[in-house]
Amino acid sequence: MKGRSIFRIPDRRNRDSFRCAATNRFSRELLPPPATFYARELSKLSRPSRGWARAICPFHKDRNPSLSVNLQTGGFLCFSCQAKGGSVIDFLMLRDGIDFKTAAKLLGAWTHGTPAGWHGDLARQRRHREERDATVNQVAHR
Numbered sequence: 001m002k003g004r005s006i007f008r009i010p011d012r013r014n015r016d017s018f019r020c021a022a023t024n025r026f027s028r029e030l031l032p033p034p035a036t037f038y039a040r041e042l043s044k045l046s047r048p049s050r051g052w053a054r055a056i057c058p059f060h061k062d063r064n065p066s067l068s069v070n071l072q073t074g075g076f077l078c079f080s081c082q083a084k085g086g087s088v089i090d091f092l093m094l095r096d097g098i099d100f101k102t103a104a105k106l107l108g109a110w111t112h113g114t115p116a117g118w119h120g121d122l123a124r125q126r127r128h129r130e131e132r133d134a135t136v137n138q139v140a141h142r
């Protein structure tokens, strides 16, 4: 299981989200706990000391663990290659070369509002328009 990641990017991108842009938003409270995230993403995470754990750095060819990660905040810092960031989102963005939104989605912290409601509104609008047109037609044919 070493090196396997459940947070890898799926091959398709953003395809299902562009229509709902107005209701998309980032919810920090939906992010996984940094301790859980790093335990999955990094191999050989050391036992934490004062909230910080060490691991092999994925940002450079690391042989001794030189990456420190904060298991409370998600912040990370590599003493060898100077890679750093303040959250698990920063970590994903940097490691996978993706933007904020994509990283947030991968972590399940990007909500789509209520797509069902949004489409429901569209259907309701269409029905409303049809009813109105029907009324107009009735009037016109009198």
Ligand SMILES: [Zn+2]
Residues within 6 Å of the ligand: 057, 058, 059, 060, 062, 066, 067, 078, 079, 080, 081, 082, 083
């Ligand atoms: Zn490094």
